[in-house]
Amino acid sequence: MRIKQISIFLENKSGRLAKVTSVLGENSINIRALSIADTTDFGILRLIVNDPDKAFNALKEAGFTVTSTDVIAVEVPDRPGGLAGALTVLQEAGINIEYLYAFLQKATNAALVVFRVEQLDEAINALQNNGIRTLEEKEVYSL
Amino acid sequence: MYWDKKHETMPKEQLRELQLARLKATVKRVYENVPFYRKKFDERGMAPEDIKALDDIKNLPFTVKQDLRDNYPFGLFAVPSEEVVRVHASSGTTGKPIVVGYTRNDINMWSELIARAIVMAGGGPREVIQNGYGYGLFTGGLGVHYGAEKLGATVVPVSGGNTDRQLMLMQDFGTTILTCTPSYALFLAEEGKNAGIDFTKLPLKAGIFGAEPWSERMRAQLEEKLAISAHDIYGLSEVLGPGVSMECQEKKGMHIFEDHFIAEVIDPETGEQLPFGQQGELVFTSLTKEAFPIIRYRTRDITTLTEETCSCGRTHIRMKRVTGRSDDMLIIRGVNVFPSQIESVLLEFGDTEPHYLLVVDRKGNLDELEIWVELSDRFFSDKVRFIEELEGRLRSRIGSVLGINARIKLVEPRTIPRSEGKAKRVVDKREI
Incomplete structure (x- = not known):
């Protein structure tokens, strides 16, 4: 009944979202749902993907601050x-x-x-x- | 004009004799009353009697900020507590401040030196002195205050900040001398201009500016915008507070009050004493202080000393403006800030390997500090509220440790540049 959501910390600067999605693409991960919470200084990207464990590791490796909820x-x-x-x-x-x-x-x-x-x-x-x-x-x- | 003509213009030879007698007495006092100094002297096999000439000072051990911290709070005091009439404290690199103490005689000596300084800036007993240095543990406010009273001037103890009130009092009280940090003075000038104040029409004639580095460019601006003569004053709590040295009307360096201090410039790497005219780290020995005498204190301030005679008639040697530091200390709005203070707060918050950067900029003549902190997994959550709360707690803790407000900017991991060996912790964009 519980599903895993991956959250990624994004600084408010250009190209960050593009970078996350390319890392996912390169790892053949498909996005099912997403939302972005943004403040003046930063954003949090929340994702539901087809393979959350793989996505978590790939993003971690790419240097992002990631958490799974x-x-x-x-x-x-x-x-x-x-x-x-x-x-x-x-x-x-x-x-x-x-x-x-x-x-x-x-x-x-x-x-x-x-x-x-x-x-x-x-x-x-x-x-x-x-x-x-x-x-x-x-x-x-x-x- | 002199406040204390005898001492300020004392012939060099006589001055050196006075210094030697006072140095001997100071060394004896610390050896007898401060276990820290006795231990250091003993380790070197030195006794107070080994000081036979002024030049022997170079054999004495240095004192550094860490020594003051290790002896927190009163370990370096050379008098019993009943003789201490005041303490001051300044920021250290950890949570504990550095504490200094004064006897009644010390306060009197300090006041004398500030009175000298005000006279050097062209002041006298009839001045209305608006003292914009912070009152409290910081030496600036009370130090200048007592000196101005000693001189017989009228002191307006307005302390720092509250710009509208500063400008109102300046006009209504007829302030003639302003004492504050140079950056705040520039800010006042700008704000005053915006409020339609014509400073050329005010009785304001001089400014005594210190507690942070400034430049000839800033002097020109201050003198033009405020229609005053702007003077640089130097000092540090560990040695006294403001009033260790001061610019005369010639404005060619600050006279170090040599009847109360011995100044040396050393090579910060080797500790070797350098000759006059060569740039190095400034080192002070106090000659008359009772409660908190200090031997060869390494200020970390980089400057040059000159022995050339000054046309003002004072015989005391002069130091140039401080051009830098031999450590990573920053002075922001007159407050000493060490990058390691940020590190200690982040460690406190549980960030085991903190990566951070201090970005200092000057906007509208006021310094702004932004602290970039790499957001580690530990600090991250999918909830905005959680991160904003963390940011708020960091801001308030850092504010209370540093004594100034900073903006916290959370950044992604590995975005703060790493360098080989020593990490780059500071970006100072200020053009002073």
Whole structure:
């Protein structure tokens, strides 16, 4: 139920994102989802890829500051109010969301959203008890 | 004009005799009262009686900043604590400052020297002296303050910062002499001009500027913008504070007050004494201090001494402007900063192999310090909040260790240039 997200520290200067994506490309790693959090001085690139361990090592070797975090990928009905339903479930279970972002592509008729929460297991349970599916690792990596 | 004509213009021969008598007394005092010095003398097989001529000073051991740190806080004091009426402290390379002490006589001597300095800048008892040096542990504020009072001038103890208030008081009180760091004086000049102040219309006539290196270019700017005569003053806490040397009206170097200090210039590599006119590291021995006498203190300041007679009539030798340092100390807004202080904070935060760079620049006449820190895995998180909190804690800790604010810039690993052997820790972009 938990999937691995790779986060990379990026200084705000030109060419850094291009460098990360080329390292991934050279290592035949495919990006499934991404988001960038940026401040005035730096950014954090967060990635869901098809092979997180390989991506982690390749980026490390290329000299980046990298960390791996567990997140959940939630299947949200692709209709108005779909995301709101999932968020309400988490809110009622008292789970804070650090951040979330959507997948680049859809596998099914549903939309896929990555959630970063502190209480992962509680979040997964709450969602499942309300009929909202979270994706398995291999499902996400092989999308 | 002199404050103490007898001592300031004392014939050379007589001055040397006075120095020798005082050197003997100082050496005896430290040998008898400070275990640190006694041990060092004993190790060299030296006794106070071995000082027979001024030239014998070169056989005495050096004292370095680390010695002051090792004897923190009062280990080098030569008098019992009841005789100490004041302490000052300056930044060291670790969390602990360097502490110096003064007896009542020491404060009196210091005040005398500041009074001399103010007179050298053209001042007298009728001046209104706006003292913009920081008050507190730093020697600048209180040092100048007591000297100005000794002279009989009116002191405005405004301390550093608060530019609007400085400009208001300067106009309303009719300040005639400004004392502060030269970079702050330039900043005041700019801000004053922006506020529509015409300095040529103010009674301000002189500035006594020190606590950081400056240049003839800055002098020209200060004199023009503030319509004053700008004078360089030199000193350091370990030796006294401001008032170790001062520029006279000739502005051709700072007269070292030789009745209270012996100055030498040495080769920083070998420790050999260098002749007049040759550039090297400045070394001071105090001759009259009671609480904190100091023997051959290595200042790390690079300069040249000249013995040539000065047309002002003072017989004391002069030192040129300090042109650099023989260590990596930086002076930023008058505050001494060592790169190793940043290192100690990063180690404290758990960064086992800190890579950092201090970037100093002067913007609008004020120094700015930016500290680049390579973000190691340990400090990294996928959450922006976590990194911003880390940045904030680093900024506040570094601020409290250095005594000045710095901007923290987190950079990617291996982006700060590594050099063979000694790492490059400082980029100083200031044009002084």
